[in-house]
Amino acid sequence: MVPLSSYIMLSLILFSIGVFGILTTRNMIRILMGVEILLNSANLNFIAFSRYMGDITGNVFVLFTIIIAAAEAAVGLAIVMMIYRNYLTLNVGKIKEMRW
Amino acid sequence: MSALEYAWLIPTFPAVAFVLITLFGSRWGERSGIVAVLFTALSFILSVFVIIEVLSGKELTYENGITWISKESVGFAEEIFKFGLLIDKLAAVMLFVVAFGSLIIMIYSLGYMHGDETVHRYYAEMSLFISSMLLLVISRNILLLFIAWELVGLCSYLLIGYWYKYSTAASAAKKAIIVTRVADIGFMLGLVLLYNWLHTLDIVEIFERAPKELTEEQITIVSLLLFIGAMGKSSQVPLHVWLPDAMEGPTTVSALIHAVTMVKAGVYMVARMYPLYVLSDTAMLVVAYIGAITAFMAASMGLVRIDIKRIVAYSTMSHLGFIALALGSGSIAAGMYHLINHSMFKALLFLATGSVLHAVHARSIDIRKLGGLWKKMPITAITALVAIVSLSGLPPFGGFWSKDEILAAIKASAMHEPAYIYLYYLTMVTAFLSVAYLFRWYFIVFLGKPKSKEAEHAHESPAIMTVPLIVLAACSFIVPTVKLFGYDEVVSDWVGEYAPYHLPHLTEDEHEKIAVISAIIAVISFLTVFAVYYLKVVSSETIVRTFKPIHTLVNNKYYFDHAYNYFAERIVYVFSLLLDVLERLYDKYIVDGIAKVTLMFGDVIKKLQTGKIQDYVTLIFLGLSVLLIILSI
Numbered sequence: 001m002v003p004l005s006s007y008i009m010l011s012l013i014l015f016s017i018g019v020f021g022i023l024t025t026r027n028m029i030r031i032l033m034g035v036e037i038l039l040n041s042a043n044l045n046f047i048a049f050s051r052y053m054g055d056i057t058g059n060v061f062v063l064f065t066i067i068i069a070a071a072e073a074a075v076g077l078a079i080v081m082m083i084y085r086n087y088l089t090l091n092v093g094k095i096k097e098m099r100w
Numbered sequence: 101m102s103a104l105e106y107a108w109l110i111p112t113f114p115a116v117a118f119v120l121i122t123l124f125g126s127r128w129g130e131r132s133g134i135v136a137v138l139f140t141a142l143s144f145i146l147s148v149f150v151i152i153e154v155l156s157g158k159e160l161t162y163e164n165g166i167t168w169i170s171k172e173s174v175g176f177a178e179e180i181f182k183f184g185l186l187i188d189k190l191a192a193v194m195l196f197v198v199a200f201g202s203l204i205i206m207i208y209s210l211g212y213m214h215g216d217e218t219v220h221r222y223y224a225e226m227s228l229f230i231s232s233m234l235l236l237v238i239s240r241n242i243l244l245l246f247i248a249w250e251l252v253g254l255c256s257y258l259l260i261g262y263w264y265k266y267s268t269a270a271s272a273a274k275k276a277i278i279v280t281r282v283a284d285i286g287f288m289l290g291l292v293l294l295y296n297w298l299h300t301l302d303i304v305e306i307f308e309r310a311p312k313e314l315t316e317e318q319i320t321i322v323s324l325l326l327f328i329g330a331m332g333k334s335s336q337v338p339l340h341v342w343l344p345d346a347m348e349g350p351t352t353v354s355a356l357i358h359a360v361t362m363v364k365a366g367v368y369m370v371a372r373m374y375p376l377y378v379l380s381d382t383a384m385l386v387v388a389y390i391g392a393i394t395a396f397m398a399a400s401m402g403l404v405r406i407d408i409k410r411i412v413a414y415s416t417m418s419h420l421g422f423i424a425l426a427l428g429s430g431s432i433a434a435g436m437y438h439l440i441n442h443s444m445f446k447a448l449l450f451l452a453t454g455s456v457l458h459a460v461h462a463r464s465i466d467i468r469k470l471g472g473l474w475k476k477m478p479i480t481a482i483t484a485l486v487a488i489v490s491l492s493g494l495p496p497f498g499g500f501w502s503k504d505e506i507l508a509a510i511k512a513s514a515m516h517e518p519a520y521i522y523l524y525y526l527t528m529v530t531a532f533l534s535v536a537y538l539f540r541w542y543f544i545v546f547l548g549k550p551k552s553k554e555a556e557h558a559h560e561s562p563a564i565m566t567v568p569l570i571v572l573a574a575c576s577f578i579v580p581t582v583k584l585f586g587y588d589e590v591v592s593d594w595v596g597e598y599a600p601y602h603l604p605h606l607t608e609d610e611h612e613k614i615a616v617i618s619a620i621i622a623v624i625s626f627l628t629v630f631a632v633y634y635l636k637v638v639s640s641e642t643i644v645r646t647f648k649p650i651h652t653l654v655n656n657k658y659y660f661d662h663a664y665n666y667f668a669e670r671i672v673y674v675f676s677l678l679l680d681v682l683e684r685l686y687d688k689y690i691v692d693g694i695a696k697v698t699l700m701f702g703d704v705i706k707k708l709q710t711g712k713i714q715d716y717v718t719l720i721f722l723g724l725s726v727l728l729i730i731l732s733i
Contacts, residue, residue, distance in 0.1 A: 019717075019721060022714070022717050023714055023717060023718060023721075026714075031713065092712065092713045092714070093712060093714075095711075096710075096711035096712070097711070
């Protein structure tokens, strides 16, 4: 049986990859992908602990997260579409309207 | 069915007229006058029933009425503001006088205001004016009285400034409301103190409890504070300056203000609170002195004015002084008797003046431009003569009897308080003057030859104006006879119920002596004026030259206006300059200072707002890391 610590290590690694992905790229699609990885690392955590504690609540949470992540991805991609139409670029460094 | 139970309708009718005319007046135009007259007539009819029932011995004292603020909503003291009604003999008589005077003036207005463009505004405001005065008369709670009091003040402001396009009218209206507002501070302080000490503002309850629960000093303070309010409303020295200027409104407005509403409200309030006043000798003496001084000053100023309406205005002020003097001398009966007399005569005199102004097409006019109107407008001339002989107190007309009562009351008061005796002599002088200035007015306006084109082309006013004049003139003969029905006992009884206060009784001889002296004075005064202005034995210019310093003093209205202007221009202005400097400093260093500091911080912090998503994410994760580190320690 795989010990709990392994799951947590994997989750941590996934989280770090996600953060790295968000921080190092300027491409909006990649940033969205990073966010998805973050979410899944959290999901993994939930599942692992749910199994470890013998409690079903974690599983339920993950189901919710997946559904909301789907919706979020739709909204996120829609935003990306609109930004691309208006600015003809996906480089977030060039979109600087919302600042002082 | 008792009319008394419906007494609350009396102030309601004109209020309804006010609402209707405000809503539909612009469509009705001049016809709104008829609506106003109808509703005033309803009030008058009801007030006739009310006075009949009250004089036959009934009384109405609604204690409860409407509860404005109850115990639940404030949590202290029970039944704080219960707006009840109180219609006893005093209120019923006043109610009748107000309703009657208002009705006559409203009917007269139909003729006088004919052709004015915004006449519906005039009728709406007049209706509100009458309604609030009627409410003032019958309220049982001083707070309700105060609300009506302020409404009366507001309406007088609106109506004095009715012809607001003339700057003099606009500033006269402003002057009226500012002066009375200053006086109302006194009234409000009185209310606050009274409530603080007695925890009630119910008039009847105050009368019952004040003698037992308040010290004499407290009563003196409260009554004098309330009297300050009355001084403003009833234009007593030194708060009289607004009244002569208030002549800028239409003459019917002046008639309403002078005869039944605004200025009568002040003295009526003193009469209403009379059981409180009689408990304090000091307060009575102050009221009497202020009244006597007002009467004298106004009479002397009336003697030198040349504006047709202002002379009449000073006459009102002088008679209000008489009423206050009567009240201060302990005779509410003489005071109210004079008040009723004055209401009739003054309404008549003002309406006659209005008739003259209508004939010469003027808002107001220099009396020296008139003359010879006797032949051209006989009805006006005769009714004006009736008003003047009654008002000036020539025997045997109404004004003579009420003046006689007042003099007797002063003399009686002097028996237990010697300070009153000076008032007695001062009032004798005033009596001389009050005959003189009114007949001077009459001789110049109606007799002699016309001295201007307008006066030559004058013609009698239409019937809608002359009929009210004739009715009022008839009343001026009838009203004095109420004395025969024992009116003074009726009113005195009412006071006696609450406060046993009896003037020392004058013997018949003494009373007769007073009557004879005052009759002689009146006749001498009349003959003097007759000699100067009709026979022209001495020209008035010669008299002016002989008494130059006195004439200058009186002609400048005893420098009251100068004093107030000096106060406003120098003292208030300099003080406000000082405050201006302080405010600028405050603005510069405190208000602007706070803004500057905030901006400085903003300049520093806004640098974080780079607009790059990576920066924000970095910050979020940095924050998260810090949080985690703190939690793990």
